[in-house]
Amino acid sequence: MSPGVTIKTVAQAVGVSPSTVSNAYNKPDQLSAAMRERILAKAKELGYAGPDASARALRSGKVGAVGVLFTDKLAYAFSDPYAVGFLAGLAEVAEEFTTSLLLMPLSSTDIQGGTNAVQQAAIDAAAIFCVAGGHPALDTLKNRGIPMVSTDRGDHPDLSWVAIDEVEAAGKLGKHLARLGHRDVVVLLDNAEAAGSQPVELTLDEVGYTDCELRIRGLHKEMPDARIRLVSGGHNAFGSGLAAAEWVLDSQDRPTAIVGLSDVLALGAMEAMKARGLVPGKDLTVAGFDDVPAAESAGLTTVRQPIRDKGRAVGRVLLDPATTERQITMPTELIVRSSSGPAPRN
Amino acid sequence: MSPGVTIKTVAQAVGVSPSTVSNAYNKPDQLSAAMRERILAKAKELGYAGPDASARALRSGKVGAVGVLFTDKLAYAFSDPYAVGFLAGLAEVAEEFTTSLLLMPLSSTDIQGGTNAVQQAAIDAAAIFCVAGGHPALDTLKNRGIPMVSTDRGDHPDLSWVAIDEVEAAGKLGKHLARLGHRDVVVLLDNAEAAGSQPVELTLDEVGYTDCELRIRGLHKEMPDARIRLVSGGHNAFGSGLAAAEWVLDSQDRPTAIVGLSDVLALGAMEAMKARGLVPGKDLTVAGFDDVPAAESAGLTTVRQPIRDKGRAVGRVLLDPATTERQITMPTELIVRSSSGPAPRN
DNA sequence: TCGTTTTTCTAGAACGATTTAGAAGAACGA
DNA sequence: TCGTTCTTCTAAATCGTTCTAGAAAAACGA
Numbered sequence: 001m002s003p004g005v006t007i008k009t010v011a012q013a014v015g016v017s018p019s020t021v022s023n024a025y026n027k028p029d030q031l032s033a034a035m036r037e038r039i040l041a042k043a044k045e046l047g048y049a050g051p052d053a054s055a056r057a058l059r060s061g062k063v064g065a066v067g068v069l070f071t072d073k074l075a076y077a078f079s080d081p082y083a084v085g086f087l088a089g090l091a092e093v094a095e096e097f098t099t100s101l102l103l104m105p106l107s108s109t110d111i112q113g114g115t116n117a118v119q120q121a122a123i124d125a126a127a128i129f130c131v132a133g134g135h136p137a138l139d140t141l142k143n144r145g146i147p148m149v150s151t152d153r154g155d156h157p158d159l160s161w162v163a164i165d166e167v168e169a170a171g172k173l174g175k176h177l178a179r180l181g182h183r184d185v186v187v188l189l190d191n192a193e194a195a196g197s198q199p200v201e202l203t204l205d206e207v208g209y210t211d212c213e214l215r216i217r218g219l220h221k222e223m224p225d226a227r228i229r230l231v232s233g234g235h236n237a238f239g240s241g242l243a244a245a246e247w248v249l250d251s252q253d254r255p256t257a258i259v260g261l262s263d264v265l266a267l268g269a270m271e272a273m274k275a276r277g278l279v280p281g282k283d284l285t286v287a288g289f290d291d292v293p294a295a296e297s298a299g300l301t302t303v304r305q306p307i308r309d310k311g312r313a314v315g316r317v318l319l320d321p322a323t324t325e326r327q328i329t330m331p332t333e334l335i336v337r338s339s340s341g342p343a344p345r346n
Numbered sequence: 347m348s349p350g351v352t353i354k355t356v357a358q359a360v361g362v363s364p365s366t367v368s369n370a371y372n373k374p375d376q377l378s379a380a381m382r383e384r385i386l387a388k389a390k391e392l393g394y395a396g397p398d399a400s401a402r403a404l405r406s407g408k409v410g411a412v413g414v415l416f417t418d419k420l421a422y423a424f425s426d427p428y429a430v431g432f433l434a435g436l437a438e439v440a441e442e443f444t445t446s447l448l449l450m451p452l453s454s455t456d457i458q459g460g461t462n463a464v465q466q467a468a469i470d471a472a473a474i475f476c477v478a479g480g481h482p483a484l485d486t487l488k489n490r491g492i493p494m495v496s497t498d499r500g501d502h503p504d505l506s507w508v509a510i511d512e513v514e515a516a517g518k519l520g521k522h523l524a525r526l527g528h529r530d531v532v533v534l535l536d537n538a539e540a541a542g543s544q545p546v547e548l549t550l551d552e553v554g555y556t557d558c559e560l561r562i563r564g565l566h567k568e569m570p571d572a573r574i575r576l577v578s579g580g581h582n583a584f585g586s587g588l589a590a591a592e593w594v595l596d597s598q599d600r601p602t603a604i605v606g607l608s609d610v611l612a613l614g615a616m617e618a619m620k621a622r623g624l625v626p627g628k629d630l631t632v633a634g635f636d637d638v639p640a641a642e643s644a645g646l647t648t649v650r651q652p653i654r655d656k657g658r659a660v661g662r663v664l665l666d667p668a669t670t671e672r673q674i675t676m677p678t679e680l681i682v683r684s685s686s687g688p689a690p691r692n
Numbered sequence: 693t694c695g696t697t698t699t700t701c702t703a704g705a706a707c708g709a710t711t712t713a714g715a716a717g718a719a720c721g722a
Numbered sequence: 723t724c725g726t727t728c729t730t731c732t733a734a735a736t737c738g739t740t741c742t743a744g745a746a747a748a749a750c751g752a
Contacts, residue, residue, distance in 0.1 A: 006738055017702045022740060031700060049489035053468040054403035055738035059707050063400065064466045065448060074441050078434035088424035095420050095451040098463050102411060102448050105441040117444050120410045122399035122468050143395035294640070352708055363732045368710060377730060401708035405737050699748070706741080712734095719728070 005048045014042045025051055057122055065100040066318055067123035067146070069137060071130045071209070072192060072235055074105045079237045080264050081292040082307055083129065086151070089311020090127060097319045099124075106137055116140065125149070125318045132209045149317045151310065152211050153327075160326040162313040166211050169303045169332040170218025173287055176301070176334055177219075177257055181343035182285060183226045186255040187216055188244045188265040191232035195240075199233040199247040206230075212261050215289065219259065229255065233268075241268020249276055249284075256285060256343040263288035263295045263302055270298060270339065281341035291335055301340035304333045351394045360388045371397055403468055411446040412664055413469035413492075415483060417476045417555070418538060418581055420451045425583045426610050427638040428653055429475065432497070435657020436473060443665045445470075452483055462486065471495070471664045478555045495663045497656065498557050499673075506672040508659040512557050515649045515678040516564025519633055522647070522680055523565075523603055527689035528631060529572045532601040533562060534590045534611040537578035541586075545579040545593040552576075558607055561635065565605065575601065579614075587614020595622055595630075602631060602689040609634035609641045609648055616644055616685065627687035637681055647686035650679045 011018040016039070023030040024039040043050075057063045068090065070077040077083045087101075094101050104117045118137045126141050128150040141148055149160045177185065189212050194200045207213045207230065219228060233244030241260055248258065249272055260266025266288030270280050280286045280299070288295060291304035310330055316323040357364040362385070369376040370385040389396075403409045414436065416423040423429045433447075440447050450463045464483045472487055474496040487494055495506040523531065535558050540546045553559050553576065565574060579590030587606055594604065595618055606612030612634030616626050626632045626645070634641060637650035656676050662669040 007740095008738075018738090019703080019740080020701060023701085026740080035700080047489065049486065049491070050465045051740090052404070052738050053466055054400055054409065055707090056466070056740075057400035057468060057707095058398070058404050058709085059738080059740040061707080063468065064463065065468070067446075074437040074447070075434050078430050078437065084424050084430055088421050091420040091424065091449065091451070094449075098451060100413075100448050100450050100463050100467055101420070102446050103437065104446050105437070105444060117410065117446050119396045120399055120402070121446055122403060122409065122411070140395065143393065145395070297643075353710095354708080364708090365710080365733080366731060369731085372710080381730080397710090398708050401737090402710075403737095404739085405708080405710040407737080693752100695751095697748105697750070700746085702745075703743095704741100705743105707739085709737090711736080713732105715730105715732075717728105717730085720726080722724095 005046050010043050010046060010048050013046060014039050063122045063124050065102045065123050067102045067104050067121050067126040069104055069126055069128050069131055074103055076235050076237060082262060082290040085307040086129060086311040089308035090315045093312050093315025093319060099319060127314050127318060130209060149314045160317055162310055162317060162328045164305050164330050164332050166214035167218040170215040171222045172334040173303050174219040174222030178223045182257040184255040185226055185228045185257045185259055186248050187228060187230050187259045187261060188241055188269060189230060189232050189261040190236035194232040195234035199231055199244040202230040202232060215261055236262055236264060238264050238268045241265035242272050245269035245272035258286050260288040263290045263292045263300060266300055267294060267298055280339040285341055286339045299338035301337045302335050304335050306330055351392050356389050356392060356394050359392060360385050409468045409470050411448045411469050413448045413450050413467050413472040415450055415472055415474050415477055420449055422581050422583060428608060428636040431653040432475060432657040435654035436661045439658050439661025439665060445665060473660050473664060476555060495660050506663055508656055508663060508674045510651050510676050510678050512560035513564040516561035517568045518680040519649050520565040520568030524569045528603040530601040531572055531574045531603045531605055532594050533574060533576050533605045533607060534587055534615060535576060535578050535607040536582035540578040541580035545577055545590040548576040548578060561607055582608055584610050584614045587611035588618050591615035591618035604632050606634040609636045609638045609646060612646055613640060613644055626685035631687055632685045645684035647683045648681050650681050652676055
């Protein structure tokens, strides 16, 4: 690119006004075809690559990108096929509207000062994926006046979301486990503070994300007599599920069932069992949430949710003016596979 | 957000110049702490959410985002764990530099006119993931003067890339297959034109991406006596591999080995074999490229490349000024598993 | 032919910040 | 006390577009 060649340069070279050059790019019907040809040709000759993105965005107020905000570290988002599926659905719709996807890192540094990516991000709207309700980044976006759609139901009635009924979803699984006779359950969950150290047992109050809390509540509801403990091995990833399950399995006080609040956690738990010669569904029941592709081949009992559709729906609410519904509940389904079985009688 | 509240509004309300407000956000050491406090407080009171992203980008020339350009449709990118792994590595580094990732859809519409996402995207630099050398989007970016790093070696010596030696990598697999006695191979590959229709057999000239071509050449090199046919079932996805393999397996002229140019394609082929009661490594050999996580559990012989590291390296070249190397070759390794075995004697 | 509409193009003001150069005052050393 | 150096703040220019309003020319209808 020849540096410093702007719309003005081109205008001068062709002998027209900058407005006309602008129109050549944005409103072809506002000038004669011949003139447009001439401008485009000259632009190419000069090495002008079209209107500058930032300037255009500033003036027109539209950026052509929607932001995506993830739980935790961005890099972790890709370790969960569930998140990836969501992204795929969202990308599909974004593509349709010729809109880019801006993945924002959720660094905790200097929220106040504005050196934050969420502050700086040039976006027209944002998709909020499994971010806890009170997170400061949400306030930042709200402050910026950026329309948001969350994958969790919020408290505010004017909030847009595409979500599942977490309590009901977990209830389905709870009922299934209760019927199988389980009364001693360990729930594996994502917890930032447990990352990098030993697995920890948490109380319900310490559970961060609303949806996790709701799922636990759903389990409780259908398993009123059961003891339900909460354990985290760190971030939402296979390794964390593995670590947490190892810790649980090697303790004196084994449960009869382990429920991963996501499939990756549950799959990690299955791995830990495998290493100990334990057969899922026989020696111990394991179940998860999401129904990611790997769950099927692993024979994992799980609560399916249509994740790709969820991504698509978020995209539509965000980008499609024809979509008027702003609060959408997606269906869930209990998928029973071999990893769940009757609780052993003691 | 109160609409129309800008840096100027805040400046007036506090009784200072706009520059000072700007400094309060960007250069805290340029003003007294007391003044900074006052400004930030007033800003909050007025509902000012910090400097506007576009305006800042325009003036300062830095956007704080790097673009990612994928082969084909954006939505397909997420169906390949290989691409996802790359993204994860890239995201890691981006996070470190508080930089966002802008995923650009590669829509073919109106390249010339500039309504293109690649044209419009506000980015400082771009990562090019498996995009064919001659693609118009690359010219667009080049024209815009945006620094690029590709995952394929380019022809131009001044191009930056982080890649593997494709010919050598494929050669490792070729040697392995030759030793096992295979002389009749079908290569499964990604081909946009085959999408949505019947699988097709291609000639080497019709193969799009340079890296695919190089891999095929690498196979030829180590298997000079073998017949190597090229078949595509569409995009780079499990389903395409499945479809293509079905077509191959149901034909009169079965090969003794099927090589997927990516693991997802090879895994699709394994699925097709399974459905026909064929045992990989016994009845027919299957091999892939990449070594995605699923390859291990499936027992797929494949050529491993450190994809996450590749993503990280691209990120470093793109963002880290300390990284001076601009052309990096990553190592590859042949991973032999149960899916490859001796060719049956006829 | 003359007024009216349509087409084609333009001038100049935004858009909202950052940057450069420098002014005014405070602090400092001798 | 005086000249020098910091510290703290400001005025004005600038980044590259798009937008609004309107002028000039061309086409049109009767």
